[in-house]
Amino acid sequence: MTRMSSYFLPTERQPPADAEAISHKLMVRAGLIRQVGSGLWSWLPAGWRVHQRIVQIVREEMDAIGGQEMLMPVMHPAEPWRRTGRYEIDELFKLQDRRGADMVLAMTHEEIVTGHVAAAVQSYRGLPLVLYHFQIKERDEPRPRAGVLRTREFIMKDAYSFDRDAEGLAAAYQRHAAAYDRMCDRCGLEWYRVKADVGMMGGHGSDEYMAPCAAGENDVAISPGYAANVEVASADAQAVSLPAGLSEPELVATPGATTIDAVTRVLEVPPGALLKAFPIVLRDGGEMRLIMVRGDHRVNEIKLRTAVGAFRPATADEVTDRLGPPGYVGPVGAHLPVLLDAGVALGAYVTGANRPDAHLRGVEPGRDFRFESVDVREVVAGDTVHGATLRIEPAIEIGNIFKLGTRYSEPLGATYLDESGQGQLVWMGSYGFGPARAAAAAVEQYADEQGICWPRAVAPFDIELVVLGKPGSEERALADSLYADLQSTGLQILYDERDAGPGEKFTDAELLGCPLRMTVGRRTLAAGEVEVQVRRGQQSRSVPVQGAAQAAAELWRGLP
RNA sequence: CGGGGAGUGGCGCAGUCUGGUAGCGCACCCGGCUGGGGGCCGGGCGGUCGCAGGUUCAAAUCCUGUCUCCCCGACCA
Numbered sequence: 001m002t003r004m005s006s007y008f009l010p011t012e013r014q015p016p017a018d019a020e021a022i023s024h025k026l027m028v029r030a031g032l033i034r035q036v037g038s039g040l041w042s043w044l045p046a047g048w049r050v051h052q053r054i055v056q057i058v059r060e061e062m063d064a065i066g067g068q069e070m071l072m073p074v075m076h077p078a079e080p081w082r083r084t085g086r087y088e089i090d091e092l093f094k095l096q097d098r099r100g101a102d103m104v105l106a107m108t109h110e111e112i113v114t115g116h117v118a119a120a121v122q123s124y125r126g127l128p129l130v131l132y133h134f135q136i137k138e139r140d141e142p143r144p145r146a147g148v149l150r151t152r153e154f155i156m157k158d159a160y161s162f163d164r165d166a167e168g169l170a171a172a173y174q175r176h177a178a179a180y181d182r183m184c185d186r187c188g189l190e191w192y193r194v195k196a197d198v199g200m201m202g203g204h205g206s207d208e209y210m211a212p213c214a215a216g217e218n219d220v221a222i223s224p225g226y227a228a229n230v231e232v233a234s235a236d237a238q239a240v241s242l243p244a245g246l247s248e249p250e251l252v253a254t255p256g257a258t259t260i261d262a263v264t265r266v267l268e269v270p271p272g273a274l275l276k277a278f279p280i281v282l283r284d285g286g287e288m289r290l291i292m293v294r295g296d297h298r299v300n301e302i303k304l305r306t307a308v309g310a311f312r313p314a315t316a317d318e319v320t321d322r323l324g325p326p327g328y329v330g331p332v333g334a335h336l337p338v339l340l341d342a343g344v345a346l347g348a349y350v351t352g353a354n355r356p357d358a359h360l361r362g363v364e365p366g367r368d369f370r371f372e373s374v375d376v377r378e379v380v381a382g383d384t385v386h387g388a389t390l391r392i393e394p395a396i397e398i399g400n401i402f403k404l405g406t407r408y409s410e411p412l413g414a415t416y417l418d419e420s421g422q423g424q425l426v427w428m429g430s431y432g433f434g435p436a437r438a439a440a441a442a443v444e445q446y447a448d449e450q451g452i453c454w455p456r457a458v459a460p461f462d463i464e465l466v467v468l469g470k471p472g473s474e475e476r477a478l479a480d481s482l483y484a485d486l487q488s489t490g491l492q493i494l495y496d497e498r499d500a501g502p503g504e505k506f507t508d509a510e511l512l513g514c515p516l517r518m519t520v521g522r523r524t525l526a527a528g529e530v531e532v533q534v535r536r537g538q539q540s541r542s543v544p545v546q547g548a549a550q551a552a553a554e555l556w557r558g559l560p
Numbered sequence: 561c562g563g564g565g566a567g568u569g570g571c572g573c574a575g576u577c578u579g580g581u582a583g584c585g586c587a588c589c590c591g592g593c594u595g596g597g598g599g600c601c602g603g604g605c606g607g608u609c610g611c612a613g614g615u616u617c618a619a620a621u622c623c624u625g626u627c628u629c630c631c632c633g634a635c636c637a
Contacts, residue, residue, distance in 0.1 A: 013586065018629070
C-alpha cells in the first residue's frame with residue numbers, strides 16, 4: 001500500500017543551490033536522497049526502492065554464475081591491512097577502539113574474505129569459489145562530488161573468486177564479465193565494457209563497466225570494435241606535419257619561446273610539427289629518461305607509468321644539469337635514453353636545442369637521435385584505431401572486474417594442497433558493482449526537462465496512479481478500485497490521492513519518473529476511459545475503464 | 561593539496577560595501593473557493609543570521625579565529 005498522502009517523498013521545486021550534475025539535482029528534487037555531510041547521503045524510501053531493485057538484479061546475476069552471498073563487517077582490525085600493505089592508503093579510514101587497537105573501515109574486503117578462505121580451504125577440492133556480499137564501503141575521498149556519484153560511504157557488491165591457477169581465474173573472470181553484461185542490460189543502462197588500468201597494485205587485467213553520461217568522471221575512447229578508458233587507450237600513429245628535407249638539423253633562434261604555443265608562433269609551424277620533451281626520473285634507480293611526444297599531444301601519465309614504472313617529473317635543476325634550460329630541451333645530443341611516443345611518425349620535427357633561446361628544425365628521429373618507441377600519449381577525439389575514428393565520451397564507472405592473481409593470497413597465506421600434495425597459492429579475482437552509481441547513471445542517461453525517466457526495471461514504482469477531482473468525488477471512487485485492480489497485477493503502484501491540484505500531481509509524477517502514469521479524471525472518465533502515459537517520450541493514450549489495469553500492465557511489459 | 565565560492569526559517573534568496581535590533585518568494589498550519597498542468601482570497605506559525613572571541617552605546621553587517629558545505633583542478637588500491 002503506497003499512498004502518496006502518507007508516503008515520505010519530500011519533493012522540491014528547486015534543486016539544491018550548489019548542485020551541478022543532473023542526477024544530483026533530480027534525485028534530491030524527486031525526494032530520493034538527502035545529504036548528511038560531504039559525500040554522505042541518506043536514501044529516502046523511494047530512492048531506496050531503486051537501490052534495492054538494482055541490488056536484486058545484481059544478486060540474481062551473481063547467483064546465476066554460482067556466487068554465494070554472505071556478509072562481512074565494515075570495521076576490521078588493522079593487522080591484515082598491514083600485511084597486504086594497504087594500511088598506508090590515504091583514503092583508508094583509520095580509527096582505534098577503546099583499548100587503543102588500530103582498526104580500519106573497509107574500502108573493499110579482499111583482506112577479510114581471503115582470510116576466511118585461507119583458514120577454511122586446505123585442498124584443491126575446496127576450489128573454485130565465488131563469494132560476494134553487498135556491504136558499505138568507506139573511503140575518505142579527497143573530493144566527494146555530484147550527489148551519489150562519488151561518495152565517502154556507499155554500498156558495493158563486491159565479489160571474489162578463488163581458483164587453483166591462472167586458467168581457473170580466466171574462466172571465472174569470463175563468467176563475471178558475462179554476468180556484468182547482463183546486469184547492466186537488465187538495469188536498462190547504456191554501457192561500455194572498457195579496458196582499464198590495473199593500477200598501482202598491479203594485477204593481470206581489468207575491465208570497467210562505464211555508463212556514458214555528461215556527469216561522468218572518466219573519459220572513455222570509443223570506436224567501432226574498440227573501447228578503452230583513456231587512461232590506457234592507444235591510437236594509430238599519425239602522419240607528420242613537416243616534410244623531411246633538410247640534410248641536418250638547422251639551429252633557429254626562438255628567444256623567450258619556452259612553450260609549444262610560443263614556438264609555433266615564432267616559427268609559424270603547427271604544434272604537431274614540434275616534439276615536446278618531458279624529462280622524468282625513474283623511482284627505481286633514479287635514472288633519468290627523456291620522453292618525447294608530438295607538440296599537439298599530451299603525455300598520459302598512467303600509460304607512461306605502465307611503460308616505465310613509477311617515476312616523477314625531473315626538477316628544473318636536474319633538467320638544467322643534464323640537458324639544458326627548461327623550455328629548450330630536446331633529444332639531439334642528449335646523453336640520456338630517449339623514449340619516443342609511438343604517435344610520432346617518421347619525418348622532420350622542431351625540437352628544443354638544449355641551449356637558451358634556440359630550437360632545432362628538421363630533426364628526424366632515428367637519423368638525429370636514437371630512441372626507443374613507447375606508447376605514452378593520451379588519445380584525443382579524431383584519432384583512429386585500426387583506421388576507425390575515435391570519439392571520447394565522459395562516463396560513470398559503475399562496475400569493475402579485476403584479475404588479482406596472487407596479490408592477496410600471497411601476503412595472507414591463502415594456499416591449498418594440489419593432488420600431489422604440493423602447496424599452491426590461490427588465484428583470485430575481484431568484481432565490484434555500485435548500485436548507487438547505476439541509479440545515478442540511469443537518471444543521467446534518461447532524464448528530460450520534466451525530470452527522471454526510469455528504465456522499467458529499476459523504477460521506484462512501476463506505475464504512478466494519479467487521481468484528480470475532489471475528495472469524495474466519483475473519480476476518487478473509481479481510482480480507489482483501479483488501485484486495487486492494479487495491485488492485483490503484481491506491479492508496484494504509487495497512488496497519488498493527495499488533496500492537491502492537478503499541476504502539482506503531474507509535476508511530481510514527472511519528477512519521480514515512474515515508467516507509466518495513469519490518470520483518473522473527469523475529462524476521460526466521461527468517455528468511460530482513463531489516461532495512460534508513458535513517461536519516456538510522454539506519449540499518452542486512453543484505455544477503457546473496464547480492464548484498464550490489465551491494459552496498463554500489458555503496456556508496461558513492453559516498455560524499455 | 562592548489563584555486564574559487566557559500567553558510568540568514570523546510571527550500572531558494574535579499575540585506576553585509578555604508579553597524580541601529582531581520583525581510584521576500586515558495587513550502588507549512590487554519591478557513592473558504594477552485595478541481596486536467598505547481599490556481600485564488602483571507603488569517604497564521606516559524607529564524608540565538610554556522611560557531612567562538614573581539615571592537616562598539618549598538619553587530620547578520622566591522623576584526624580575529626574556527627567549523628561546515630559546494631565548484632574547478634590534482635588525487636581516486
